[in-house]
Amino acid sequence: MNLFNEVAKSILEGDSLKSVDLCLQLLDMGYDANEIIDEGLTRGMNMLSDLFEKEEKFVPQILMSARAMNSCLEVLEPHLCGKSIPLNGTIVIGTVEGDIHNIGKGLVALMFQAGCFNVVDIGTNVTKEEFINAIRENDASIVALSAMLTTAMNNMKDIVKAINKIEFDKPVYVMVGGAPITERYAKEIDAVFAEDAIDARDKAIKLLRNRRI
Amino acid sequence: MKSRIKYDVMTKDELNHMKSRMEELLIKRGIHLDHDEMLTELSELGCIVDMETKQLKFTKELIDKAVASVPKEFTLYSPSGKRDLKFPHPEGKFYVRTNTGAPNYMTVDGETHFTKISEVNEWYHIANQMENVDYFTLPSTSGEEVPGDAVDVYTLERALNLAEKHIWLQPYEGENVKYLIDMAAASVGGLDKLRERPIVSFIACSVSCLNYKRMDAEILYRCAKAGLPVQPCSLPTAGANTPVTAQGTAFMAASEVFAMIVMLQLLSPGLPVIATTLLFSMDMMTTYTLQSNTEITMARLICMQLFEQGYNIRAHSYGTGTDSLAIDEQNMIERTSLIHSMAMSDASVLGGAGQLETAKTISPIQLIIDNEIFGIAQRLRAGLEINDDYLGWNEIMDGVDTNPGFIMSDHTMKHFEESHRPDMFNRGGLSKWEENGSKTLQESAVEKYHKLIKNPATYSLDPEKSAAVKEVLKKAHKALVKEQ
Ligand code: B12
DSSP, X not given: OOHHHHHXXXXXXXXXXXXXXXXXXXXXXXXXXXXXXXXXXXXXXXHHHHHXXXXXXXXHHHHHHHHHHHHHHHHHXXXXXXXXXXXXXXXXXXXXXXXXOOHHHHHHHHHHHHTTOEEEEOOSSBOHHHHHHHHHHHTOXXXXXXXXXXXGHHHHHHHHHHHHHSOOSSOOEEEEESTTXXXXXXXXTTOEEOSSHHHHHHHHHXXXXXXXX | OOOXXXXXXXXXXXXXXXXXXXHHHHHHTOEEEOOHHHHHHHXXXXXXXXXXXXXXXXXXXXXXXXXXXXXXXXXXXXXXSSSOEEESOTTSOOEEEEOOOOOEEEOTTSOEEEBOHHHHHHHHHHHHTOTTOOEXXXXXXOTTTSOGGGHHHHHHHHHHHHOOSEEEEOOSSTTHHHHHHHHHHHHHTSHHHHHHSOSEXXXXXXXXXXXXXXXXXXXXXXXXXXXXXXXXXXXXXETTTBOSSHHHHHHHHHHHHHHHHHHHHHHSTTOOXXXXXXXXXXXXXXXXXXXXXXXXXXXXXXXXXXXXXXXXOOEEEEOSXXXXXXXXXHHHHHHHHHHHHHHTSSOSEEEEETEETTTTEEOHHHHHHHHHHHHHHHHHHHOOOOSHHHHTHHHHHTTTTTTTOSTTOHHHHHHGGGSOOOSSSOOSOHHHHHHTTOOOHHHHHHHHHHHHHHSOOSOOOOHHHHHHHHHHHHHHHHHHOOOO
């Protein structure tokens, strides 16, 4: 039985213990960590994405698989010959001041993690200053703002304006979302819009595609 | 007494199991309450409080005492005095309320946008004329129309001027609560008058699981002090912040609402309360919040049965609504099925009239259609009585069917007007229907809207009181609106 297939399958099944165990076996057998990632982990996640597209898998299963993959990456990292894990970068995420809804924001954060980002979740009711400090402290490449209340949209606008004015050490993309937020509104306030958690992950990957560490 | 058709989701044993687990949860795990004054007072009243962590636990004695002090009868008053609502409903019916909090408004032309203040006026004008809608909420006016920090206060000013029925208030910020109360008081001539005849009641929401943030604790506290009725709410999302099962979500929502009722009764024994469990679920494919998931409909019924039968406390939940974005077939199937199920439950209030898009949009056309469905549902709830008169026993035995027939018989003359006849439904044949423009129900609703909108206002606040309300609005604006 091809062990790479087994890894892909255990990732697809979201089985962390088994996935890690298989990765260790492959390392013992002398396989390259990069190969394990490409042939095992990534293939498993791709299979999962296909099934999700066909509506045969659900979001909790994606999150379980992502957790299995992250556990494997931790095990493989020391064997990556000096290269760090293929993290996509850091994303700071929070719900804007005046709004305490956190379910959607939490899901988006989880999905970013599933997309191999380092995620810093700074909670709800977050002020302009808190967003800006968090971007600086974590050297973030993307800041993601959530708002569920129409009454918090003005605060979102203010925060985005303030962030866009600042020259950080590197460019910071601003992404926004939440029930009342539309593509048009995002454009108006000069931010990237994503419809839901999966769209947010895909757009984040696209935004940072050329800047992989 | 008329008979009632009734859906009981739980057996007696299951109901008792729910009750004992719910009480055990509040006694052993307790709640998190972000309000120091309230924690102190509740601690003095016997609750077990940790001021540092803001954790509060109840005892069985306190729970029993609180349940015993929930008033079994009370009235929610109407500004016009024409639509006062006695609980329990004297005829065993349920009450209907409009949807609260939706940011979007779908106009008669089908265009959807953030709610304008002119549309708030239109909403009350139409809703006043809906005979099957018993009380109102605040539409969520856009922050572009009125200051974002005071949307609730600005919208209430409209409601107090225009709404002839009781108003259920949803505050958006803790500091706004005081002004909302003051404003309602100004409309009736003072706080004492408001306490005597509360024309408003309040929403306070828990954050699942078992958390009460500052604003909502403040609502509970202030209402307890002002003697204003509260319809405490829980809005859990199954699978996101409460158990994925309908049963687990019903259990958590009911427990959170129950905890608020216990606190309110301890602080203000005899305060009118209505247990309001507004359940949602998360779609595990799209992650969107759903209102019309089938299991969640049954979960609502569990909550209704738990409070009404289990504690003799009046209960309220979504009684209409849809996850559809349009006034389409999905919409009608979902809402009719929900209205029907809830009407057959123990619920005292069916909420959400006029909404679509999972409580994010309201539409006057939808409201007009809901009014029609609620008419049918009220008739269903009343049920049918069996006796010789209703059987038509005498006329059957007399052979009235052969001579002269039932069409003009005494029995027919006595009863034929009792049948419920929806206002807008087609009841005729094809050629007449075509002659009248082959109208669908939606088109008939639009036609009715145009008629209703032309009618003169059924209510307006007297100018002196209206000026007093305006004064409070000015004060509120000064205190709440931060300069942008
Ligand atoms: C659950 C809920 C609550 C819970 C929140 C619990 C929690 N831990 O978050 C509680 C009960 C506490 C609550 C409180 C309030 N709520 Co509320 N709430 C809801 C409800 C029912 C569901 C929201 C939700 O969690 N959805 C599930 C998630 C998964 O969906 P989502 O958030 O939309 O997220 C998706 C996308 O939007 C996107 N997304 C979200 N964030 C982000 C961020 C980024 C960067 C990106 C790219 C994408 C993205 O991805 C997610 C999907 O994958 C909605 C109604 C509804 N139909 O949505 C009302 C709703 C949003 N609430 C509303 C209101 C009015 C309130 C209150 C003011 C009511 C009150 N008086 O208590 C308070 C708010 C207080 C405050 N200052 O914040 C109104 C909004 C009105 C308005 N003007 O906008 C709504 C529409 C309901 C209503 N009709 O009243 N609420």
